Amino acid sequence: MGKLSGKTALVTGGGRGIGRGISERLGRDGALVAVHYGNDEAAAKETVRTIEAEGGRAFAFRTELGVPGDAEALWAAFDEQIARYDERGGLDILVNNAGVLASGAIDQIDEAAYDRVFAINTKAPFFIIKHGLTRLRDNGRIINVSSGVTKVAIPDVIAYSATKGALDTLTFTLAQGLGARGITVNAVAPGTIETDANPWVKDPEGRKQIAAVSVFNRVGRPADIGDAVAFLASDDARWITAEVIDVSGGSALGI
Numbered sequence: 523m524g525k526l527s528g529k530t531a532l533v534t535g536g537g538r539g540i541g542r543g544i545s546e547r548l549g550r551d552g553a554l555v556a557v558h559y560g561n562d563e564a565a566a567k568e569t570v571r572t573i574e575a576e577g578g579r580a581f582a583f584r585t586e587l588g589v590p591g592d593a594e595a596l597w598a599a600f601d602e603q604i605a606r607y608d609e610r611g612g613l614d615i616l617v618n619n620a621g622v623l624a625s626g627a628i629d630q631i632d633e634a635a636y637d638r639v640f641a642i643n644t645k646a647p648f649f650i651i652k653h654g655l656t657r658l659r660d661n662g663r664i665i666n667v668s669s670g671v672t673k674v675a676i677p678d679v680i681a682y683s684a685t686k687g688a689l690d691t692l693t694f695t696l697a698q699g700l701g702a703r704g705i706t707v708n709a710v711a712p713g714t715i716e717t718d719a720n721p722w723v724k725d726p727e728g729r730k731q732i733a734a735v736s737v738f739n740r741v742g743r744p745a746d747i748g749d750a751v752a753f754l755a756s757d758d759a760r761w762i763t764a765e766v767i768d769v770s771g772g773s774a775l776g777i
């Protein structure tokens with residue numbers, strides 16, 4: 523029996539990168555994992571296969587985020603799939619992980635780029651939570667994937683950083699409202715993690731530079747985030763809410 527046996531988790535963007543690290547760990551802990559994806563069906567199916575190969579249960583489902591009606595479409599697709607696995611429907615753990623980077627300083631970001639990054643990173647989680655509250659059981663968990671860039675100023679990713687700052691405020695404010703139902707709302711804030719979003723970590727020089735930002739002198743891995751999310755999802759974290767947990771390997775601590 524894993525710590526999450528009998529629980530259902532939904533991980534947005536759960537098929538690859540950090541989302542895969544989260545999906546796999548929650549699956550290993552015994553949760554039935556709903557692996558949401560936007561485009562990359564092969565990656566999502568591969569994640570499901572890995573979870574099943576380790577004795578877990580998972581399914582993949584697709585919806586595009588960042589478009590009108592995205593949250594309702596996500597829940598409609600989830601409801602249809604979950605009915606095949608659990609007659610209760612609903613879920614216990616919602617992880618808002620899907621996100622995109624928008625590079626560019628304030629003089630380079632145009633309105634379309636700004637709207638898109640906010641639509642995917644901030645508006646989608648807001649409405650996924652809004653429409654998910656009737657499905658999320660009491661004593662459930664909401665975990666949002668934020669970023670260390672809300673604490674370390676990087677002008678070249680200013681719009682992206684602002685999307686994550688808004689997510690932190692959403693986390694904090696929701697926690698106040700949902701406490702009466704025993705639901706905790708937290709965020710994790712990774713530093714640079716080795717995923718498709720950071721292709722420069724494949725370059726030896728870029729990798730060395732990024733590693734040096736952490737006190738542990740290595741680049742973060744999806745499993746580093748998955749393990750922290752699994753803790754927040756577990757009963758061990760029942761007394762923790764409204765927190766943004768830094769999971770950056772002590773990035774940018776010194777000057």
Ligand SMILES: NC(=O)c1ccc[n+]([C@@H]2O[C@H](COP(=O)([O-])OP(=O)(O)OC[C@H]3O[C@@H](n4cnc5c(N)ncnc54)[C@H](OP(=O)(O)O)[C@@H]3O)[C@@H](O)[C@H]2O)c1
Nearest residue numbers: 535539540559560561562586587620621669714715717719
């Ligand atoms: N990597 C880092 O260094 C880092 C650091 C701090 C925070 N984060 C945050 O961590 C989260 C995951 O990042 P990552 O590095 O793992 O990114 P990634 O490898 O690029 O994966 C992004 C995930 O989000 C999904 N997604 C993106 N846009 C979508 C859309 N419009 N509709 C539906 N799904 C969409 C993708 O689905 P498909 O697989 O179907 O394409 C994919 O699963 C993001 O919120 C990111 O901001 C990342």
